[in-house]
Amino acid sequence: MTTIYLAGPEVFLPDAMPIMAEKRRLARQFGFEPTGPGSDENQTPVKRTAAEIYARNDDAMRRADICLANITPFRGVSADPGTVYEIGFMIALGKSVFAYTNHPDDYGLRVRSIWYAGLEIDVASGRPRGPDGIAIENHGMADNLMIDGGIEATGGKVFRAAELPEDPARDLTIYFEALQTIASMRG
DSSP states (O other): OEEEEEESGGGGSTTHHHHHHHHHHHHHHTTEEEESTTSGGGOOOSOOOHHHHHHHHHHHHHHOSEEEEEOSOOSSSSOOHHHHHHHHHHHHTTOEEEEEESOOSOHHHHIIIIITTTSOOBOTTSSOBOTTSOBOOOSOOSSOHHHHHHHHHTTOOEEEOSSOOSOTTTOOHHHHHHHHHHHHHHO
C-alpha cells in the first residue's frame, strides 16, 4: 500500500482531530495509508517537545512514498511555513509531491489584494511592485514559484479550487479531487 504523508496546517485548528480523521479516512478510501502530523501513529496523549514532534514528522516523511500538502493560505497570503518545509524536504528526498489549495487566486493576485489591499501597485517598470518597492511575483502560480515549480518537477501537481469555499480551512472538496487524481495516476 502506498504511504501518503498528509502535510498541512489543520493541526492548528480547534477542531483538528475530526478534520484530520476525515482526511485519513478519505486517503484510505483511495487505497493510501496516511501518515504525518495528526495521523493515527501520532495520537499518543502525551505532551511532546518541539524536537520530539519534529523527529516524528521527519520519520514519517522518510517512510512515506508520496506527499499531499494543503497549501491553502494560512495566517496570511501564503502557505503554512511548516508545510512548505515539508514539501521541500519531500522533494529533496526524491518523493512525488502534490498539493492543493482552497484559494482560487494566484499568489500575485493575493499579494496585491490582501497584503497591499487598497494600496497603489507600481506596474510602470514592467514588474509589479508594492508601495514599499518590493516586487510581486507574477507567475500565475498558486503560491511562490519555488513551491509550485518544485512540486511540478517531481511529476506532481498543484490542485486549485475553482472558487473560494465558504470555509477554506476545512473544506475537503479539492483534497478529495487530488486524492482521486493521484490514485488514478498510480493505479
